[in-house]
Amino acid sequence: MCGIFGIVGHAEASNLTYLGLHALQHRGQESAGIVSTDGNLLRAHRQMGLVADIFDAPTLANLPGQAAIGHVRYSTAGGSALKNAQPLFVQYAGGQCAIAHNGNLVNAAELKEQLEADGAIFQSDADTEVILHLLARSKQPTFEQKLVEALRRVKGAYSLLVLTENKLVAVRDPHGIRPLVLGRMKEGAYVLASETTALDLIEADLVRELEPGELLVIENGVMRTSKPLVEPPRLARCIFEHVYFARPDSSVFGNSVYEVRKQMGRQLAIEHPAEADLVIAVPDSGVAAAIGFSQQSGIPYDVGLIRSHYVGRTFIEPQQSIRHFGVKLKLSAVRQVLKGKRVVVVDDSIVRGTTSRKIVKMIKAAGAVEVHLRISSPPTKWPCYYGIDTPSRQELIAATHTAEEIAKYVTADSLGYITLDGLGRAVGDPERGSFCTACFSGEYLIGDFGGAKDAEVTKLTA
Ligand code: AMP
Numbered sequence: 001m002c003g004i005f006g007i008v009g010h011a012e013a014s015n016l017t018y019l020g021l022h023a024l025q026h027r028g029q030e031s032a033g034i035v036s037t038d039g040n041l042l043r044a045h046r047q048m049g050l051v052a053d054i055f056d057a058p059t060l061a062n063l064p065g066q067a068a069i070g071h072v073r074y075s076t077a078g079g080s081a082l083k084n085a086q087p088l089f090v091q092y093a094g095g096q097c098a099i100a101h102n103g104n105l106v107n108a109a110e111l112k113e114q115l116e117a118d119g120a121i122f123q124s125d126a127d128t129e130v131i132l133h134l135l136a137r138s139k140q141p142t143f144e145q146k147l148v149e150a151l152r153r154v155k156g157a158y159s160l161l162v163l164t165e166n167k168l169v170a171v172r173d174p175h176g177i178r179p180l181v182l183g184r185m186k187e188g189a190y191v192l193a194s195e196t197t198a199l200d201l202i203e204a205d206l207v208r209e210l211e212p213g214e215l216l217v218i219e220n221g222v223m224r225t226s227k228p229l230v231e232p233p234r235l236a237r238c239i240f241e242h243v244y245f246a247r248p249d250s251s252v253f254g255n256s257v258y259e260v261r262k263q264m265g266r267q268l269a270i271e272h273p274a275e276a277d278l279v280i281a282v283p284d285s286g287v288a289a290a291i292g293f294s295q296q297s298g299i300p301y302d303v304g305l306i307r308s309h310y311v312g313r314t315f316i317e318p319q320q321s322i323r324h325f326g327v328k329l330k331l332s333a334v335r336q337v338l339k340g341k342r343v344v345v346v347d348d349s350i351v352r353g354t355t356s357r358k359i360v361k362m363i364k365a366a367g368a369v370e371v372h373l374r375i376s377s378p379p380t381k382w383p384c385y386y387g388i389d390t391p392s393r394q395e396l397i398a399a400t401h402t403a404e405e406i407a408k409y410v411t412a413d414s415l416g417y418i419t420l421d422g423l424g425r426a427v428g429d430p431e432r433g434s435f436c437t438a439c440f441s442g443e444y445l446i447g448d449f450g451g452a453k454d455a456e457v458t459k460l461t462a
Contacts, residue, residue, distance in 0.1 A: 002102040003027030003194045006069040006161040008168040010189035014063035017070040021051045023198040028074030031085035035098035038065035042096040046085040069161040071100035084126045092136035101128040103157030103178045104387040106447035148228045157386035167219040175236035176212030195250035236436035236445045243377040244348045263426040264376040265292025272416025274372040280304030282347035289376035290346035304337045327358040339367030349377045353397035356410040373412040378440040
């Protein structure tokens, strides 16, 4: 999962990209970068770390020009290292080109092998680099045709921004897996962003979401749109964007994330009611669903956990040891609220189960007499190959344990997950015909993951 932002037609392009990336920081905290163009030359600055730490006035002043693209990274394909920081930036026979990618390509390894056998030298482990190699090797006459030829060979999830000396290209994969929206500033500049919250920050108006398979070219103030990629039998918009990833003040796939999450909470209260004195959320990801649960059940909502704003998303740290320590750094319990109470705790998902276990223990240590854990997504049983960091089945507690076993492991008095049907209703697509639900259902719509399904799963020990 990553965040991308681009702007064209504004004298402050790199400053605005910096602000846009700031608003998208929740989508990735490992590295960030901006590439700008002044019409002749592309300039780049990329570093490990957070947007606010990487850029300052002098670095942004070194990124002049009327157009820029930026990226915040959370590694899924390729390790956490500077060489994988984006936007990737290359010089090839056709000129200069930078690319920022959100998503995961499922056939990158295969394509990379073919390209390397043919002499290509890769500079990163990022799947995104495959697109650049394919583009540079294309014999098509124009840049757009080269890009389209490259994209016709890749499979998987991609929302892309591509910058050349004089144009910005935005593309969304034909399945529409990752979001990407188009906005416009009052001065006329066009803006592209993973989420609408980035548009809000810089006071750009939302024009529309890019359509799946759409390719948009902005050049000399003129925008051209086309749909040159093969249309798949159905869409596969990532349902996990609504469950966890996107910011609640964003609108994703045309729906308010906050409203959808609240609806998940209401549905959860219908499916798994509890006898309790109060409803609390695991902040921030569980807040909207907890409010929905409270409204539906009539059980009062209160703040029983406080989140420190000085640590990042702990899950996102790649190393288990840091994650382990991180929960206490991140959350603390409010004794006055919890003491002697039967508490419903709402969170968005259980992945490994380690966070939930610590949270339940923390709430009990603060004096709660019962803890009823409610999860606003179905059991996460399958790894994601399209850009969410859930790489192996072994690590997913629900792949090998029933809800009762998980309840026991996390030491909750009861545990209830929303059903897949209920989640579908909350996102406004009861049949889930336009969403990818692979992480819950194992129905992979893109790529052949039969092998992964049969992979041996080691039982986790409680
Ligand atoms: P755990 O069950 O200990 O692995 O962690 C679950 C917690 O991580 C939940 O509270 C989620 O909010 C959060 N989470 C779930 N999926 C992801 C993800 N792909 N990236 C980052 N955080 C996540």
